[in-house]
Amino acid sequence: TRWQTLNAPHKTLLDGMPMPDANDEYLFYQALLGAWPGDRQTPNGDLRARMADYMVKAASEAKVHTTWINPDEDYVAALQGFVNGALDDAAFLEAFRPLQQRVTFYGRFNSLAQTLLKLTSPGMPDIYQGTELWDDSLVDPDNRRPVDYEARRRLLAEIKGLPEDVPANGTARARVLMETAAYGRLKLTVIALALALRHRHRAVFEQGTYTGLSAHGPRAEHVIAFAREHGDDTAIVVVPRLVVGLTDGQERPPVGPEVWGDTWMEVPAGRYRNAFTGEDLVAEEREGTSGLPLAAVLGHFPVALLTRA
Numbered sequence: 001t002r003w004q005t006l007n008a009p010h011k012t013l014l015d016g017m018p019m020p021d022a023n024d025e026y027l028f029y030q031a032l033l034g035a036w037p038g039d040r041q042t043p044n045g046d047l048r049a050r051m052a053d054y055m056v057k058a059a060s061e062a063k064v065h066t067t068w069i070n071p072d073e074d075y076v077a078a079l080q081g082f083v084n085g086a087l088d089d090a091a092f093l094e095a096f097r098p099l100q101q102r103v104t105f106y107g108r109f110n111s112l113a114q115t116l117l118k119l120t121s122p123g124m125p126d127i128y129q130g131t132e133l134w135d136d137s138l139v140d141p142d143n144r145r146p147v148d149y150e151a152r153r154r155l156l157a158e159i160k161g162l163p164e165d166v167p168a169n170g171t172a173r174a175r176v177l178m179e180t181a182a183y184g185r186l187k188l189t190v191i192a193l194a195l196a197l198r199h200r201h202r203a204v205f206e207q208g209t210y211t212g213l214s215a216h217g218p219r220a221e222h223v224i225a226f227a228r229e230h231g232d233d234t235a236i237v238v239v240p241r242l243v244v245g246l247t248d249g250q251e252r253p254p255v256g257p258e259v260w261g262d263t264w265m266e267v268p269a270g271r272y273r274n275a276f277t278g279e280d281l282v283a284e285e286r287e288g289t290s291g292l293p294l295a296a297v298l299g300h301f302p303v304a305l306l307t308r309a
Contacts, residue, residue: 002095003029003092003095003096004022004025006089006091006092006095007025007082007085007086007089007092009085010081010082010085010086010089011078011082012074012077012078012081012082014074014075014078019065019075019078019079019082020055020059020065020075020078020079020082021064021065023062023064024055024058024059024062024065024079025082027055027058028051028055028082028083028086029096031051031054031055031058031138032051032096032100033099033100033103034103034136034138035047035050035051035054035136035137035138035142036100036104036136037136038104038134038136038182039101039104039182041097042093043087043093047087048083048084048087050138050142051083051087052079052080052083052084053142054138054139054142055079055080055083056076056079056080057139059075059076059079102251105251106243106244106251108134108181108186108187109240109243109253109254109302110243111134111187112186112187112190112239112302112303113224113239113240113241113302113303115187115190115191115194116190116194116237116239116303116305117224117237117239119190119191119194119195119198120194120198120205120228120235120237120305121210121226121237122210122228127191128143129147130143130145130147132152132184132187132188132191133151133152133155133183133184133185133187133188134182134184134187152188155184155185155188156188156192158185159185159188159189159192159193160192170274170276170277170278170279171277171278171279171299171300174276174277174300174301175300177189177301178253178255178301178302189276190276190303193275193276193305194275194305197235197275197305197307201233201235201307203230203231203233204228204229204230204233204234204235205228205235207230208228208229208230208233208235209227209228209229209230210226210227210228211226211227211229212225212226213225213226213227213236213265213266213267214265214266215263215264215265215266215294216263216264216265216266216286216287216291217260217261217262217263217264217294218261218262218263219246219259219260219261219263219294220263221241221242222240222241222242222243222245222246222254222263223238223239223240223241223263223265223294224237224238224239224240224241225237225238225239225265227267227268229268232308233307233308234268234270234307234308235305235306235307236267236272236304236305236306236307237304237305237306238265238294238297238298238303238304238305238306239302239303239304240254240298240302240303246259247259253302254298254302255298255299255300255301255302256295256298256299256300257295257299259295259298260293260294260295260298261295262293262295263293263294263295264286264291264292264293264294265291265292265294265297266286266289266290266291267283267290267291267292267306268283268290269283269290270282270283270290270308270309271283271308271309272292272306272307272308272309273306273307273308273309274297274301274304274305274306275304275305275306275307276301276303276304276305277299277300277301279296279299279300280309281296281297281306
C-alpha cells in the first residue's frame with residue numbers, strides 16, 4: 001500500500017481510470033523483487049529495459065487490457081511510463097530496498113538448499129545455462145541473455161585448485177564464502193563440490209537407495225535430510241527449510257548452535273566427513289539410536305553433504 005501511494009503519480013489516466021491497473025502494478029513489485037540484481041543500490045539501464053519489456057509481455061499475454069494481436073498502445077505506453085517512473089523515484093526505491101534486501105538474504109539460502117537437493121536426489125540433475133551463480137532472470141527472452149562464461153571459468157578454477165578433499169581449514173573458507181555471498185561463488189562452490197563427490201560415489205547416486213531421515217528437537221521442522229546408500233557407501237544430505245522462522249526473523253545465516261539448539265537427526269552409525277567444510281563428525285547414541293547434532297552438521301555452512309569417512 002505504501003508503494004502504491006508513492007507511485008500513484010506515475011500512473012496515466014485512461015478513460016478516467018489510473019493505469020496500469022492494480023493487478024499489473026502488484027505483478028511489477030513481485031517481479032522487481034525477484035529480478036533486482038543482488039546488492040545493487042539503484043537500478044541501471046539494463047534493469048529498466050528488462051522490467052519494461054517483461055511487464056508489456058505479461059500484460060499482453062494476460063489479455064486483459066492489451067494483447068499481442070490487438071495491442072492497446074495507450075495502455076502499453078502507460079505501463080512503460082509507470083515502470084520507468086517508479087524506477088526513477090528515489091522515495092519509492094528507499095521504501096522498496098529493505099524488503100528487497102530481506103528477500104535476497106533469505107532467498108540465497110533457499111537457492112543453496114534447492115541446488116543441493118537437485119544434485120543429490122534420485123534422478124539426473126540438470127543445470128540451466130548461466131544458473132551456476134545467483135540468477136535474476138525473468139522469462140524468455142530475458143533468460144536467454146548471453147552467459148558470462150569467462151567469469152564462471154575464473155571462479156571454477158579457484159574451486160578446482162582445492163584438493164579433492166576439502167582441507168582442514170575448510171571452516172575458515174566456508175566463513176569467507178558466507179561473507180562474500182553476493183558474488184555467487186557460494187552457489188558455484190556447492191555445485192562444484194557436490195558434483196565432484198557425486199562423481200567419486202557414482203553408484204550411490206545412480207543406483208543407491210533413498211531413505212528420509214528424521215530430526216528431533218526444537219528446530220526439527222526446519223530441516224530436510226535423507227540418505228543415499230549403496231552397499232557400504234553412504235551419502236547424507238542436509239538442508240534447512242523455512243529459514244525466516246528458523247532464525248526468528250533475524251537476518252543471520254542458519255548455522256551454529258544459536259540457531260539449531262539441541263536439534264539432532266538420526267543417521268546410520270559411523271564417522272562422516274562434510275564435503276563443504278572438511279569436518280569429521282561421529283554419530284553418537286541418542287534416545288536408543290545413532291544421531292548427529294545439527295549444530296555440528298550445519299555449524300559453519302548452511303547445507304551439508306556427508307559421506308562415510
